[in-house]
Amino acid sequence: MDFACEHRGAVTVLRACGSRIDAAGAIQFKDRMRAACSGAAQRVVLDLSAVEFLDSSGLGAIVAVRRLLGEAQVLELAALTPPVARVFRLTRMDTVFVIHARAADAV
Amino acid sequence: MRGLPMRCDRNRLFLNADFASVRDTLIRLFPPADVLDDDSRAVAELVLAEVLNNVVEHAYGGAGGRIDLSLRLGAGWIAFRVADAGMPYPANALPDARDELSGSLAEGGFGWGLIRALATGIAYRRAGRLNVLVFRIPVNISPLAA
Numbered sequence: 001m002d003f004a005c006e007h008r009g010a011v012t013v014l015r016a017c018g019s020r021i022d023a024a025g026a027i028q029f030k031d032r033m034r035a036a037c038s039g040a041a042q043r044v045v046l047d048l049s050a051v052e053f054l055d056s057s058g059l060g061a062i063v064a065v066r067r068l069l070g071e072a073q074v075l076e077l078a079a080l081t082p083p084v085a086r087v088f089r090l091t092r093m094d095t096v097f098v099i100h101a102r103a104a105d106a107v
Numbered sequence: 108m109r110g111l112p113m114r115c116d117r118n119r120l121f122l123n124a125d126f127a128s129v130r131d132t133l134i135r136l137f138p139p140a141d142v143l144d145d146d147s148r149a150v151a152e153l154v155l156a157e158v159l160n161n162v163v164e165h166a167y168g169g170a171g172g173r174i175d176l177s178l179r180l181g182a183g184w185i186a187f188r189v190a191d192a193g194m195p196y197p198a199n200a201l202p203d204a205r206d207e208l209s210g211s212l213a214e215g216g217f218g219w220g221l222i223r224a225l226a227t228g229i230a231y232r233r234a235g236r237l238n239v240l241v242f243r244i245p246v247n248i249s250p251l252a253a
Binding site: 020022023024025052053055056057059060082083086087090091 | 126127129130133145146149150152153156157160163164216217218220221224225
């Protein structure tokens with residue numbers, strides 16, 4: 001999973017470029033995202049518009065990144081596709097994250 | 108087998124118990140624009156992913172093994188049967204519902220909540236040295252395929 005990184009003022013938008021965040025890729029996703037966040041702004045928006053499949057391991061990776069950022073940075077989400085939105089809704093993680101309809105809405 | 112079978116016959120496949128094989132199997136079984144509509148396809152793929160990944164991680168404890176997967180497409184549902192020769196489930200039973208969908212920041216523990224929320228007729232039994240899990244996913248057939 002690679003990320004397209006774009007700094008927009010006080011916000012860094014990281015667009016996930018792969019279509020799956022799953023058990024096979026969860027550790028790599030977490031490591032790469034953490035690295036991408038190291039040079040990012042205080043607000044980081046993860047754009048998930050390209051992601052069509054998210055399982056509980058992928059969700060766990062996103063939650064882990066949020067926790068790793070700690071107090072210094074905040075992780076928000078944008079552009080959830082219907083299958084990804086379903087996972088957030090059923091696990092109630094949609095109440096934990098700030099979720100924007102589009103990445104542009106977060107800027 | 109690519110995509111789900113159009114008819115109601117039984118299909119069976121074997122896969123290795125590792126995350127990469129699970130991903131490959133899911134991609135093969137649930138291609139875009141298949142017989143299922145988009146929502147049904149996403150739900151079926153998600154539940155099967157959670158079940159198979161549980162086998163990889165818990166029944167086989169990451170040590171590898173074989174998974175025996177059967178599926179049958181009926182009128183408005185797909186029936187799945189997943190068997191493995193791994194460790195029995197704790198207490199030979201499905202996980203306690205209290206572990207589900209806790210809304211906490213736990214990294215794991217979401218899987219069974221998703222399975223229970225989306226599947227019906229979930230049943231587990233220990234058959235000799237095998238774990239056998241059966242469940243159904245309600246599905247709609249795509250207008251394109253009908």
